[in-house]
Amino acid sequence: MRKWIFCLIFGLLFNAFSNDEPVLEIKTTVTTTAKATNAYVAFLVRGQGLLISDAQKACDANITAVSEKIKERFKTAQIDTTTVNTGTKDFQGWRAAGAKIEPDVTQLVTVTLPPDETLAAEILDIAIRKGAIPFCSDRPELLGAVYYGIDNTEAAEEQLYQEAAAKLRKEAERLANLMKRKVIQLKNIRRFPERNNSSTAEYREIRCFLPAAFCSSDPNKVRISMDFAAIFEISE
Amino acid sequence: MKRIIGLIAAAAIMWSVGAEEKRLPPLSVETEIAATVRPTHAYILFLAGGQGLTVSDALRDCNQKTAAVSEAIRRQFPDAAIETEIVNTGNRDFGNSDRDSFAPDVTRLIQVTIPADARRAAQILDIALRMGLTPFLASLNSFASDQLSCSGAIFYGIRNLDADVDRLCETAYPKLWKRAEKLAKLQSCKVVKLQELDRYFIHRSRNPIKFQSIAHTLPVDFYSGDPEKIRISLSLDAKFEVMPIQELP
Numbered sequence: 188m189r190k191w192i193f194c195l196i197f198g199l200l201f202n203a204f205s206n207d208e209p210v211l212e213i214k215t216t217v218t219t220t221a222k223a224t225n226a227y228v229a230f231l232v233r234g235q236g237l238l239i240s241d242a243q244k245a246c247d248a249n250i251t252a253v254s255e256k257i258k259e260r261f262k263t264a265q266i267d268t269t270t271v272n273t274g275t276k277d278f279q280g281w282r283a284a285g286a287k288i289e290p291d292v293t294q295l296v297t298v299t300l301p302p303d304e305t306l307a308a309e310i311l312d313i314a315i316r317k318g319a320i321p322f323c324s325d326r327p328e329l330l331g332a333v334y335y336g337i338d339n340t341e342a343a344e345e346q347l348y349q350e351a352a353a354k355l356r357k358e359a360e361r362l363a364n365l366m367k368r369k370v371i372q373l374k375n376i377r378r379f380p381e382r383n384n385s386s387t388a389e390y391r392e393i394r395c396f397l398p399a400a401f402c403s404s405d406p407n408k409v410r411i412s413m414d415f416a417a418i419f420e421i422s423e
Numbered sequence: 424m425k426r427i428i429g430l431i432a433a434a435a436i437m438w439s440v441g442a443e444e445k446r447l448p449p450l451s452v453e454t455e456i457a458a459t460v461r462p463t464h465a466y467i468l469f470l471a472g473g474q475g476l477t478v479s480d481a482l483r484d485c486n487q488k489t490a491a492v493s494e495a496i497r498r499q500f501p502d503a504a505i506e507t508e509i510v511n512t513g514n515r516d517f518g519n520s521d522r523d524s525f526a527p528d529v530t531r532l533i534q535v536t537i538p539a540d541a542r543r544a545a546q547i548l549d550i551a552l553r554m555g556l557t558p559f560l561a562s563l564n565s566f567a568s569d570q571l572s573c574s575g576a577i578f579y580g581i582r583n584l585d586a587d588v589d590r591l592c593e594t595a596y597p598k599l600w601k602r603a604e605k606l607a608k609l610q611s612c613k614v615v616k617l618q619e620l621d622r623y624f625i626h627r628s629r630n631p632i633k634f635q636s637i638a639h640t641l642p643v644d645f646y647s648g649d650p651e652k653i654r655i656s657l658s659l660d661a662k663f664e665v666m667p668i669q670e671l672p
Contacts, residue, residue: 238552239545270649273545274560274575288558292545345605352609373610377451378602394572396457396654 210374211419213358217351218412221343223302223335226406229322229388229395230314230332232268232294235276239290243273246292253317257298257310264310265299271393295322295395302406307333322395324388334388335406336399343411351415352376359419369422379414447610449618449662452603456595456659459652460587462539462579466641468559469551469576471507471531474515478527482512485529488556495550496535500543504536510637532559532639541650544577559639561632573648578632580643581653588657592622595659603663612665619662624655 232253234246254266272278276289296319298310311321311332321332337343356370363370386402388395403409471492473485493505508531515526533556535547548558558576581587603614624644631638647653 238549240542240549243541243545269652270541271573272575273541273548273573273577273648274558278560278574288552290552348605348609375448375450376606376609377453378606379453392572 208371208420209368209423211359211362211370211421212416213355213362213419214414214416215351215354215358216412216414217347217354218410219343219347219350220408220410221337221340223403223406223409224338225336225399226300226302226304226307227334227336227397227399227402228298228300228307228310228314228332229324229334229390230296230311230319231271231322231390231393232296232314232319233276234292236290239273239292242290242292246294249318250294250296253296253314253319256313256317260309260313261300261306267297267299269295269297269395271295295393297395297397299398302335304333304406322388322390322393324390324395326384326387326389328385329388329402330404334397334402334404335409336386336397336402337409337411338399340401340411344413347411347413351378351413355415355417356419359417359421363419363421366421371420371422374418374420376415376417379416385410447612447665447667450603450606450610450612450614450665452599452606452661452663454595454599454602454659455656456591456598457654457656458587458591458594459654460581460584460645462647462650462653463581463583464579464643465537465539465541465544465650466578466580466646467535467537467544467547467551467576468561468578468639469533469548470510470557470559470637471533472515472557473529473531475527478512478529481527481529485509485531488554489531489533492533492551492554492556495554496547499550500535500537500547502537503547506534506536507531508534508639510639530637532637534639539579539650541577544650548576559634559637561634561639575648578641578646578648579650579653580641580646582643584645584655587655588622591655591657592659595657599659599661600663603661603665607663607665610665612667615664615666617661618664619660621660623658 232246232249234242234249236242236245250268257264257266272291272293274291276291278291300306300310315321323332324330359370386397386400388397401409401411471485471488473481473488475481475484489507496503496505509529510532511528511530513528515528537543560574560576562574607614631640645653645655
């Protein structure tokens, strides 16, 4: 009986250690550029008054005026607003105790249009003529007040997945060769979540989150980038 | 006979352990999703500063101003919840001072909570401004990197996020599954089932918010300066069981 217990333990131990195949971990980034499907024009509209309520009314009236003008030029423009200040006029520099409060309400306006540079420029001009402040992002990834983004990245993503698989295998084979081994199979693959900053514009510390995941300042060159990591099993 | 039974038992255990080892590791899929939700409450913040020859006078002045503004707000907005907190009992510029430059000051931070409504919130702040109080003007850099930045003395927050988070997860689930299928295809595998799903918030709004040297913590995790929207970001980590395509029944 002891013999069999010994056999059993040996068998279990052998199994536990015999499956430790050597593996290789490879990381890669795949990138493509695509044409934009939307243009986004961003600007700030402000309203001032004796009281906060007056400033709020003034800001709303200014938004209505600029929206009407934009709609006259392009009927289906989608206009989205976000309040970024309900306080004093100098909201970026106001610090001193006892300084006079100048009631101000500021809203960030984002206009979504088809990706037409001329139309986008005209819309920005309409806003400037109506007293709006262009939201000129100073982030290196996204400069200026007109941005371009892609609505649906499905097709581009499909292509990038294939490209990533080929690139990962090629790299795994190259490394395995250096080790005088062979790639047996792809054991695991993962894609890192998008941490791209191309969809956030920033102007004087005010952030504007654009609706598209990938954006650019150029309508023809929206960069889509993905990061992958894979584990390959290689021969002994 | 004993030997045969032992042999079979050992073989069965070895086979089962081997089979377990051959199973593919779960496929990890991560994604980040962001959504905007409607705020439920507005928070209006301002300071009531009291001064006087002595600290006691300053306290009395501060308390009088606080009571007066609270009464004025309650008269017009009976549903407003008013909370006050002393943030300074000392020198007027909140700093250190010697005996000669000491100017007694007592300052209370007043937080008024009402249901999210921009017009009513502005009217409340106006009551405070008319009475000479100082709005608590939080700066832009109070916000985490993935939050809508804003400044001013009116904030909008959401108290119970559970329903919104559940809705957000429901929309993200097909995205995760689709992504898992794409990755599994590259491995010549098929997704069998979801094994594990973890979710967590990427960034809550940065608390406390600051004005001059005063810090204040709003009673909510997410807030913004917009009465219509608060941005929430959620990270989802899922583990899927996968199987080689040829092994599928």
